Amino acid sequence: MCKSILFCLLVAFSVQAFSQSTPAASKVSGQPGEKTVFQTSNPWKPVTDVRADVAIVYSVKDHHGKGNMTFEQRVQSWRDKGYKTHFMTGIAWGEYQDYFTGKWDGKWHLDEGQVTQKGDTLWHGRLVPYIVPSMNFIKYMKEAVIKRVIDAGIDAIFLEEPEFWARSGYSTAFKKEWKEYYGFDWRPQHESPENTYLSNKLKYHLYYRALNECFTYAKEYGKTKGMNVRCYVPTHSLVNYSQWMIVSPEASLASLPCVDGYIAQVWTGTSREPNFFNGEKKERVFETAFLEYGSMESMTAPTGRKMFFLTDPIEDWPRDWADYKKNYQATFTAQLLYPMIADYEVMPWPDRIYQGLYRTSANSDKKAQIPRFYSTQMQVMINTLNNMPLSENKVNGSQGIGILMSNSLMFQRFPTHSGYEDPQLANFYGQALPLLKRGVPVKTVHIENVSFPQTWKDVSILIMSYANMKPMDKTAHDHLAAWVKNGGVLIYSGRDDDAFQRVQEWWNTGGNTFQAPSEHLFRTLGLKEPYQAGEYTCGKGKVVILRNDPKEFVLKANSDEEYINTVKKLYEAKAGEATLQYKNHFALTRGPYEIISVVDENSDASPYVLKGKLIDLFDPEIPVLDQKQVNPGEQAFLYNIGSVKNPKTPQVLAAAARVYDEKVSKKSYTFIARSPASTTNVMRVLLPAQAKKIQVTDAAGKPVESKTSWDAASKTCFLSFENNPDGVQVKLSW
Template sequence: MQRTIILYLLLGLTLNSYCQSQQKDKKSLSTSREKTTFQTANPWKPVTDTRADVAIVYSVKEHHEKGNLTFEQRVQSWRDRGYTTHFMTGIAWGEYQDYFTGKWDGKWHLDEGQVTQKGDTIWHGRMVPYIVPSKNFIAYMKEKVIKRVIDTGIDAIYLEEPEFWARSGYSEAFKREWKEYYGFDWRPQHESPENTYLSNKLKYHLYYRALNEVFTFAKEYGKSKGMNIRCYVPTHSLVNYSQWMIVSPEASLASLPCVDGYIAQVWTGTSREPNYFNGQRKERVFETAFLEYGSMESMTAPTGRKMFFLTDPIEDWPRDWADYKKNYQATFTAQLLYPMIADYEVMPWPDRIYEGLYRTSANSDKKERIPRFYSTQMQVMINTLNNMPLSENKVSGSQGIGVLMANSLMFQRFPTHNGYEDPQLSNFYGQALPFLKRGVPVKTVHIENVSYKKTWNDLKILVMSYSNMKPSDKESHDHIAEWVKNGGVLVYCGRDDDAFQSVQEWWNTGGNTFKAPSEHLFSKLGLKAPFNAGEYTYGKGKVYIIRNDPKEFVLKEGSDVEFVNTVKKLYDSKSNSTTLTFKNHFALTRGPYEIISVVDENEDQTPYIIKGKLIDLFDPEIPVLNERQVKPGEQAFLYNIGNVKNPKTPQVLATAARVYDEKVTKNAYSFVAKSPLNTTNVMRVLLPKKPQQCDAYDHKGNKLNEAVWKWDEESKTGLLRFENNPEGVKVELTW
């Protein structure tokens, strides 16, 4: 009897160990497959089955647009189709009518909206104001949203767009928060630069507090249920928020233990915001997107947080399909030029992409759903992201030039004081576009991250200005000075005469009497007043002061030449350094993929030419080319067949569907392809020889007679075309 009990105990321990191992393996598998995502408020539908790894289900509320399904039912509909499910909702706005109308706690809370000087509430939708995130609202989010989500078994939560409009700050709720935070009565921000700075620091703090408290609660509540909750912030870039005059915590969140990462919300709508270069104000979608993605990548690279890059095949503003396609290609290319980011939100809101009606041309009021050529191209593009590799390769061009950024870029945008203007964020773009437009892959550096050693990796020259931002603490200057002392080159551009130089801050209080924060930095670098323009030496490095605001380099035609030449001279003079080279393109190889962008507004108007066996992934026909020319203002995304690993192995190289259940035998190759209903699949398949037979079957086993197969002997690839089905199409190839 005793022996039997011991055997049962041993068996139980073995089974328990096995179950724990299986759960661990399952969890590991799930986490490893969180490479591609999309967000949706709707249940699974065959027409929106994008086949990314993760369905991020939006909002816990239910209404008729979601088929009257509960949140739990919507989540389950995606799980039933094999998706990992995450959760997203807004932290600055959302369907929280039960909070605002008093249903939750019996008190009316519409006074907690963001309010302008005129007394107008800023609305995101009907009964959906942009929120002043009070402690009471935070408590509501914990109780009514976060607990429910975790109880559903979801272990990844995204609280998106912590946005406080710079023009707001006049509500009673904000005044109460002011008094509690500062200890004195509210002051109207429009009356002085000091008030504006205080107002925006508070806006910044309120969403920092909200995210910290809600995410900390999520992790603790999840832990009580044996779950490891991961918390992410989908947010626009610091570039965009600064330009759109919105305040958000941005880079500071990366240092919070409760924040696991971000989604970089960059798309046509943000990147088409005009900027100035060479005296012209216009849209520069690729260049702006490159800087937006760069500011997100550099925000998290030193902290090790996870970053998803987002693109959108359309945008919020209604336009025509040709416009969407052109700008989607520009932003998609820009994201791929960051080879150390390989996680993606492939699209937001697939319902509006696949089922929305948009203009057929710029000059027509006729509207239609997404054309087949565009949905095919889009699906080819997003399916490459499932396999997009990380790469140690560098984008072509001279490396090592960085532009310093700070969260306080968002503090000085509105309102204007003492007549000082910074049109379209020109003080930032004036430091970056002169190099980007000359083919230099300039990077951004966050002052909030200068204490991390990784921030300084491979950086040769740091360009900075305090004309449009201010340092939040003096310690950042110690790290910058240390970098210069060890051989870095600092280029400071600024007249230091904007109205915010004199706000009551650390550089002019507590025993400090500096007229501008730059004076404190210069003193750390061993310089003596009056800090005139010119070149100085500090340790092994150099400091170069240019007494012009960076906006002056872009607001007038040809006014960036002296600035660029100065930086080039400093770059070229660094010991053991290559020279700063100018060109008109950016190119990167990531595994088999070739990513190319040729800039316009450059003296060099020649196209970029690449040769080889190349599949054009921006062409819905995915043809094989021997040469591809990319003209100024255009981008290219190519699959280089010459870079295929194991070219003797049958494999799908490019496809407008996701491939599952691949099987390879001596003379056969089969797989299942899945993609949304009402879309067309094209796929290029590499085989050892021309197949004798190619068959496609639907999920019921019926042969698809309309499937078309075409062989290309030179590339040893076949082009297969058929109508997609989320239930799967089985393809069998024999030779």
């Protein structure tokens, strides 16, 4: 019998979460024709006809947006234009005024909002609080939202952003959930690290429960109508939620049978959150995005769940168009550097992208809709995603270095206890940025997935710390130890002196008397006390202990040398004759596409130069270049004409429109181009010879004004004309 009620509850929660992550999951491939998606709360409009595969219709609220339509009418408006339709709404917030104001069940529920220590409710909009997801609210979601969506013929449901703010946890609703879950009265989280840990575990559990309940119902109700309903969670990355001090189930959801996959909500707004490197706090958008996408990819890769990567050509915060463009390129490049992900949300909220007003420059208050050069470039970029292939290629650089993460990264971010600070998630970035800034493509490994053999694929060195997270289940240490003893190399970095080391948890209760969870790990590895800094042999592998918290490597300038030298020495000993490659760039080839990013803050300030016949996909004129130079702090996205498999076959290589109904004859090539109204199309078409006749007509057969040119060296025809969602017919004859 457990020695304390608290210990029993903590162990029960941890074992439940871990045991549900261990069964092998079947591969979820989704449905054909669901490679690209976007989300919108509005009905179809000519100016937002994005031409992705799927329109995810947002919210069941009738008369939503400017269309003055019911939910079902909005869905039908997209279906009428040839789109598959899915559904999305928030699980932590949404237009649920009928629930909160008593229209649904006759009871007022605004007291179910998330509340801070000061008594302030956290709001997402008028009469829309961030929710403490009670069972009654879950019942509302099932009956008033999910049932209606499935009745409308929707077979894919996205419940987004299960978010519980770390600074909340003081409402009557939360106190009630606490008593039901733990069996004893609520304790204020600010009073002790243990209370904080308990509070955040409960927040984690509540959204785990909410999604499990809602998605299980969706699948069961769908079956009664002969439908296979698929369920997805659009969510920020573990990196971002930890940095923004939000608690969410994250990785544990990947093991639920009712969860088919995720959307990785990574964009300029998340990736521009400042971090520390070499003593300087600033935005590092590409590097942060690379780590965010990496944490999402590694979260699901071992479980086989489907993953959509999202980027946003703008962001929630109002800025100027040049800022949006620069950072969109950085995040877009970062997502493409994960070659085993090839499904995308090409944009959220096309209405605000195409019709929103934003500053024309950083120093001006003048606002305008999206400039033509940017909408053209954006459409070239998103239309490549319809054809972006999976690839076995890897980002160039030294492979095999992983950084361990845990959902508990979110548990000890707020409030601060005993004066221990982790500014801007520096304990995580202290492990990642010293390597990433030297051109080493580090990957992340989730402790929740260590039981899956696939997790360890291509990992030869694992870096970890318990300075900013704690193991939720001791059996994770068995898997870590087995990997090391089989030849893995583990680098543990930490002083183990933060206040959360001593919360009442499995490592110091129930017969265990460890002062820190790392001591249990070291004992499991076969090491002997006092676990001092140094290198130890463990079976076929090695363990190196560094008695520094990782934040120490980045909070001050020139403080990462010992850390980097340790990684380098171990990597090269493990790899034999191979050296740990330092460089200032990342490059990847995916089919015909070349993706490049050159980092700054590197001792090497030289540009990256690629030669060939290259279409510059970040240039709205899509020119053909003989070489591309990418400078530090810049990215490039190129179409390599030399890699075309069938160069004698006429084909569109790049376009700011989606191409349909292609027909090739001996002397001609015809197709239809569709894209939103009030945008300009550019396209580069590979032909066997220069076109003698070019016909561009609208859907009624009337001529459309166009610009054309011929590049003899690449055998490509450049075409430009105004887009039309009804289609523009192009016929090229030679």
